[in-house]
Amino acid sequence: xxxxxxxxxxxxxxxxxxxxxxxxxxxxxxxxxxxxxxxxxxxxxxxxxxxxxxxxxxxxxxxxxxxxxxxxxxxxxxxxxxxxxxxxxxxxxxxxxxxxxxxxxxxxxxxxxxxxxxxxxxxxxxxxxxxxxxxxxxxxxxxxxxxxxxxxxxxxxxxxxxxxxxxxxxxxxxxxxxxxxxxxxxxxxxxxxxxxxxxxxxxxx
Amino acid sequence: xxxxxxxxxxxxxxxxxxxxxxxxxxxxxxxxxxxxxxxxxxxxxxxxxxxxxxxxxxxxxxxxxxxxxxxxxxxxxxxxxxxxxxxxxxxxxxxxxxxxxxxxxxxxxxxxxxxxxxxxxxxxxxxxxxxxxxxxxxxxxxxxxxxxxxxxxxxxxxxxxxxxxxxxxxxxxxxxxxxxxxxxxxxxxxxxxxxxxxxxxxxxx
DNA sequence: CGTGATCCTGACCATTTGGTCAATAAAGGA
DNA sequence: TCCTTTATTGACCAAATGGTCAGGATCACG
Numbered sequence: 001x002x003x004x005x006x007x008x009x010x011x012x013x014x015x016x017x018x019x020x021x022x023x024x025x026x027x028x029x030x031x032x033x034x035x036x037x038x039x040x041x042x043x044x045x046x047x048x049x050x051x052x053x054x055x056x057x058x059x060x061x062x063x064x065x066x067x068x069x070x071x072x073x074x075x076x077x078x079x080x081x082x083x084x085x086x087x088x089x090x091x092x093x094x095x096x097x098x099x100x101x102x103x104x105x106x107x108x109x110x111x112x113x114x115x116x117x118x119x120x121x122x123x124x125x126x127x128x129x130x131x132x133x134x135x136x137x138x139x140x141x142x143x144x145x146x147x148x149x150x151x152x153x154x155x156x157x158x159x160x161x162x163x164x165x166x167x168x169x170x171x172x173x174x175x176x177x178x179x180x181x182x183x184x185x186x187x188x189x190x191x192x193x194x195x196x197x198x199x200x201x202x203x204x205x
Numbered sequence: 206x207x208x209x210x211x212x213x214x215x216x217x218x219x220x221x222x223x224x225x226x227x228x229x230x231x232x233x234x235x236x237x238x239x240x241x242x243x244x245x246x247x248x249x250x251x252x253x254x255x256x257x258x259x260x261x262x263x264x265x266x267x268x269x270x271x272x273x274x275x276x277x278x279x280x281x282x283x284x285x286x287x288x289x290x291x292x293x294x295x296x297x298x299x300x301x302x303x304x305x306x307x308x309x310x311x312x313x314x315x316x317x318x319x320x321x322x323x324x325x326x327x328x329x330x331x332x333x334x335x336x337x338x339x340x341x342x343x344x345x346x347x348x349x350x351x352x353x354x355x356x357x358x359x360x361x362x363x364x365x366x367x368x369x370x371x372x373x374x375x376x377x378x379x380x381x382x383x384x385x386x387x388x389x390x391x392x393x394x395x396x397x398x399x400x401x402x403x404x405x406x407x408x409x410x
Numbered sequence: 411c412g413t414g415a416t417c418c419t420g421a422c423c424a425t426t427t428g429g430t431c432a433a434t435a436a437a438g439g440a
Numbered sequence: 441t442c443c444t445t446t447a448t449t450g451a452c453c454a455a456a457t458g459g460t461c462a463g464g465a466t467c468a469c470g
Contacts, residue, residue: 012417012467030324035239037457051418053459110322113377117315117322119235120380127384135385152406157386158399165374166367172318173370175325179332180340181362194363201357201406217437217447242427256448258429 017055019045021069024062029107032114033063064122067115070108071126077101078138078160087145088203095163095195102171103188109171135160151203159202166195222260224250226274229267234312237319238268269327272320275313276331282306283343283365292350293408300368300400307376308393314376340365356408364407371400 009017023044027036038059042049056062077097081090102109120127135157142156170177170187177187214222228249232241243264247254261267282302286295307314325332340362347361375382375392382392 032237116378116381132385155399165370169370173321176321194360
């Protein structure tokens with residue numbers, strides 16, 4: 001990666017780029033990359049189509065920018081796992097943080113879901129690189145706790161997959177979840193104690 | 206639903222419709238509905254585009270046919286849950302069947318994932334109707350077993366969500382799972398014992 | 411205020427894509 | 441074999457869509 005120090009953004013640039021990314025997130029997360037049009041994004045951002053393309057080189061550019069920008073936020077909770085903390089409490093904190101992210105940022109969850117479903121054309125290097133390292137670190141910590149008898153032994157990577165699957169399911173498949181539960185239910189609220197109980201039983205000694 | 210008894214299909218009709226649906230499944234499951242083109246489907250089916258449209262009225266028609274055709278297969282394992290069986294064994298059988306379906310039919314899993322992500326435009330009535338009834342039945346059975354003290358008590362619908370999420374994750378997010386695990390792993394094989402252990406701990410007494 | 415840089419847009423273009431149709435080819439039954 | 445029905449396709453169309461561009465509006469700064 002060459003260090004191509006960009007000139008600082010003007011106020012207008014900052015504002016409009018933000019508007020575009022915000023609008024694009026809404027559009028991409030509903031329709032996926034191919035289902036989204038620049039016109040929709042422009043509408044959502046309150047700008048004209050040529051103006052959108054004044055700030056981003058292409059639809060692809062917007063998408064890639066969104067993904068890489070949001071990836072850090074998305075992975076942050078896993079990085080915060082503290083090897084010196086209380087094992088069960090650390091895991092539960094991670095699970096709760098991940099569920100809270102699904103609740104507060106369902107669009108982001110769906111954006112990534114679309115990308116992975118598609119075969120992650122924009123994230124291949126990151127998947128095998130940065131993400132893998134982050135997961136490796138977490139898996140090592142978990143394994144250490146299990147080896148020390150402070151956590152019930154399970155395959156750490158699949159444990160992580162399970163946390164991803166269970167928490168993101170409530171964002172990605174929200175329509176289905178709501179349809180099955182019917183009105184008068186808050187899936188995210190109910191999921192809290194359910195997941196709490198689940199991971200206590202799996203990891204408790 | 207009006208009973209519009211269709212004339213029986215000729216051999217050619219049967220064969221070509223199957224070819225188209227098979228090709229369409231491959232295309233839709235990779236690119237989603239909007240990302241797929243009739244040309245791609247025609248190619249995958251080995252037919253010309255007008256010929257594809259001779260057998261199906263529109264791209265939408267193909268998609269809808271696929272979804273409704275496959276939905277039964279997809280839900281079949283849940284229907285097979287036997288209220289007179291051994292509780293834990295019934296659940297484990299369901300989990301294993303669902304994981305096996307993710308392994309053998311990842312395209313179908315992704316097809317549904319795309320549909321739900323999109324807000325299930327073609328499945329809204331089914332989600333709130335047929336699916337909900339099937340889940341209600343299963344949930345009632347599970348609840349009965351829990352009330353009888355034959356299964357540890359958990360919210361039955363969220364238990365079902367968890368099974369869907371955990372098993373389908375290996376199909377829908379296969380790229381990510383493989384990237385994290387690295388080469389030399391078979392996610393589905395490893396998931397088997399992991400899920401076995403998980404549900405035993407959650408539901409065992 | 412003036413002027414250069416930045417910002418914005420209507421009009422336009424080329425390609426893609428869902429879908430049609432008239433005409434031809436292949437089945438199939440009497 | 442002949443004739444009706446079914447199957448197939450090349451050519452075509454209209455709409456949608458990603459992207460361009462020349463020129464005008466606005467901003468920032470000396």
